[in-house]
Amino acid sequence: MQAGLRFEQLTNEEKHQHFMERINRGEKIEADDWMPDDYRTSLIRLISMHGISEIMGALPEKEWVPKAPSLHRKLAIMAKVQDEMGHGQLLLRVAEDLMAPLGKTREDIMQDLFSGKLKFHNVFHMEAPTWGDAGMIAWLVDGAAIISQSMMLDSSYGPYARALKRICAEEVFHAQHGESIILALAEGTPEQRELLQDSLNRWWTSLIMFFGPKSAKETGNSNADKNIMYKIRTKTNEELRQEFFTKYIPRIWALGLTIPDETIHFDDDTQMWIYQDVDWSEFKQIVSGNGPRSQDRLDLRRRSYDNNGWVREALAAQKAI
Amino acid sequence: MNNKTTNDPEKSALIELIYQLGDDDFILAYRGSEWLGLAPHIEEDVAFSSISQDMMGHATMYYHLLEALGEGEADELAHLRNPEAFRNAILLEKVNGSGTYLDKPDYDWAFAVVRNYFYAVHKQVRLESLRLSSYGPLADAARKIITEQYYHLMHWELWFKQLVTSTEEAKKRMFSAVETVWKDFGGVLTLGPSYSEMVKAGFIEDENLMKKRWLNRIEKMFQETGVPLQGEPLIESGNGRKREHTQDLADALATLSEVYATNPASGW
Numbered sequence: 001m002q003a004g005l006r007f008e009q010l011t012n013e014e015k016h017q018h019f020m021e022r023i024n025r026g027e028k029i030e031a032d033d034w035m036p037d038d039y040r041t042s043l044i045r046l047i048s049m050h051g052i053s054e055i056m057g058a059l060p061e062k063e064w065v066p067k068a069p070s071l072h073r074k075l076a077i078m079a080k081v082q083d084e085m086g087h088g089q090l091l092l093r094v095a096e097d098l099m100a101p102l103g104k105t106r107e108d109i110m111q112d113l114f115s116g117k118l119k120f121h122n123v124f125h126m127e128a129p130t131w132g133d134a135g136m137i138a139w140l141v142d143g144a145a146i147i148s149q150s151m152m153l154d155s156s157y158g159p160y161a162r163a164l165k166r167i168c169a170e171e172v173f174h175a176q177h178g179e180s181i182i183l184a185l186a187e188g189t190p191e192q193r194e195l196l197q198d199s200l201n202r203w204w205t206s207l208i209m210f211f212g213p214k215s216a217k218e219t220g221n222s223n224a225d226k227n228i229m230y231k232i233r234t235k236t237n238e239e240l241r242q243e244f245f246t247k248y249i250p251r252i253w254a255l256g257l258t259i260p261d262e263t264i265h266f267d268d269d270t271q272m273w274i275y276q277d278v279d280w281s282e283f284k285q286i287v288s289g290n291g292p293r294s295q296d297r298l299d300l301r302r303r304s305y306d307n308n309g310w311v312r313e314a315l316a317a318q319k320a321i
Numbered sequence: 322m323n324n325k326t327t328n329d330p331e332k333s334a335l336i337e338l339i340y341q342l343g344d345d346d347f348i349l350a351y352r353g354s355e356w357l358g359l360a361p362h363i364e365e366d367v368a369f370s371s372i373s374q375d376m377m378g379h380a381t382m383y384y385h386l387l388e389a390l391g392e393g394e395a396d397e398l399a400h401l402r403n404p405e406a407f408r409n410a411i412l413l414e415k416v417n418g419s420g421t422y423l424d425k426p427d428y429d430w431a432f433a434v435v436r437n438y439f440y441a442v443h444k445q446v447r448l449e450s451l452r453l454s455s456y457g458p459l460a461d462a463a464r465k466i467i468t469e470q471y472y473h474l475m476h477w478e479l480w481f482k483q484l485v486t487s488t489e490e491a492k493k494r495m496f497s498a499v500e501t502v503w504k505d506f507g508g509v510l511t512l513g514p515s516y517s518e519m520v521k522a523g524f525i526e527d528e529n530l531m532k533k534r535w536l537n538r539i540e541k542m543f544q545e546t547g548v549p550l551q552g553e554p555l556i557e558s559g560n561g562r563k564r565e566h567t568q569d570l571a572d573a574l575a576t577l578s579e580v581y582a583t584n585p586a587s588g589w
């Protein structure tokens with residue numbers, strides 16, 4: 001109690017210093033702990049974007065749930081999209097706790113999504129026109145997500161780190177499910193192989209974009225740098241992208257697939273993958289809601305939100321009783 | 322598709338029954354999966370998709386029983402049969418509302434809750450009977466399924482109760498959905514033309530007995546929550562047990578088999 005009282009009497013600067021000392025000692029920050037405003041806003045931005053991406057990310061795969069080409073695949077993809085929704089729910093709850101002191105709720109998250117203020121991952125704005133895409137999403141998009149999420153398993157914010165632990169464990173199954181679809185297609189008929197190659201061609205640019213621009217130069221902001229300072233994350237976008245290349249390029253080649261980038265190779269001198277960079281202004285356009293399927297998918301959610309208005313009212317009235 | 326017919330009336334009644342069980346779960350699991358991302362809130366999206374997944378798993382178990390009885394591979398049964406070969410009740414194949422799951426879905430949550438709640442009660446009654454089926458593999462399957470089914474029933478019962486006792490609008494929508502579902506629920510409760518063979522062989526109990534149990538449970542709920550009693554459930558849109566179906570089923574099956582049908586022989 002005494003210590004608590006004394007902490008309240010500290011100046012903001014001293015509190016901030018105390019906070020940074022905790023972070024640098026590797027201590028975990030909890031929801032009710034004092035935290036700098038920009039730490040809180042960084043977390044809200046990151047976690048609500050992550051949560052809503054899980055939810056919007058279920059939509060392209062949902063397109064393939066009924067069409068999955070066997071009972072086994074139907075069950076596996078149903079399990080996967082359910083997991084993704086579950087991840088979204090788990091993360092939104094973490095975000096809600098952080099937003100509560102600001103007087104904000106789930107309702108604000110949904111409204112921000114509809115208005116375009118809250119963005120979701122570039123990959124989920126894209127089309128998924130074939131069954132090959134259902135495989136590609138689970139294999140490489142989930143594969144990319146595992147790499148970026150694993151980096152935050154030791155995040156300084158305890159509730160996020162714990163949610164990620166559960167999420168990453170499930171993501172491993174998703175990537176296996178994706179790999180299994182990909183292998184079946186790769187070992188299948190010439191048409192199936194073509195389906196697969198087409199899908200890789202379609203997704204490659206989006207996968208490069210998934211990790212974000214190399215540096216603040218391209219984005220004009222430095223969220224990533226701030227997140228590293230606060231030990232929310234530990235690696236840069238480019239480090240993650242390189243990790244992704246190292247893990248997946250050999251596997252893609254082993255399947256006999258061609259990466260739609262003639263320049264891509266591993267440079268022995270720099271120990272880095274050299275690749276064709278993408279047009280980051282296009283990335284900005286996509287995540288701003290101007291991707292090929294951005295508005296269609298948002299419309300699905302807006303429409304269901306409107307159609308279910310009476311249900312929300314009915315539940316609210318029940319609670320009031 | 323090699324649907325072998327058998328001269329043994331007992332065996333064909335058994336096969337008929339398992340088609341009904343499998344097709345009911347298969348098509349309603351599909352209707353459920355169309356709701357993903359469109360449910361009233363995220364928590365419900367998680368719960369509903371889990372239920373649909375369970376139900377698809379139940380359908381798969383039944384199709385494997387049919388496979389063992391020589392009806393062909395489970396995947397073929399799910400993906401290659403014509404609509405006229407399906408035995409599901411027509412109520413369960415009906416669309417969730419206007420639009421499709423990909424385009425402008427104006428789905429009706431009241432219809433979803435009532436259809437699923439009524440079906441969950443019936444499924445419970447039916448499984449309690451099947452647990453004692455004279456056909457061992459069916460009894461085993463029923464015992465496995467019933468543990469999951471219990472949670473589905475609790476889930477839909479809670480939704481039903483909450484919505485029929487809430488705002489005036491919710492009541493109005495729910496009562497209207499009850500009337501709609503009632504007009505075809507008789508089609509779920511019937512065991513079709515070979516029902517006396519099924520009962521005689523001890524595969525399942527008398528359909529009238531099960532209907533009475535279902536009605537008792539539903540009417541008790543109606544009385545508790547102030548929903549008007551509806552009399553006898555009807556079979557207005559046709560009898561799916563007699564392989565009568567609507568365009569809704571044909572459309573659903575076209576979607577369900579879209580990829581598989583491009584090359585059934587290939588591994589996927």
Ligand SMILES: [Fe+2]
Binds near residue numbers: 054083
């Ligand atoms: Fe996920």
Ligand SMILES: [Fe+2]
Binds near residue numbers: 084142170171174
């Ligand atoms: Fe995933």
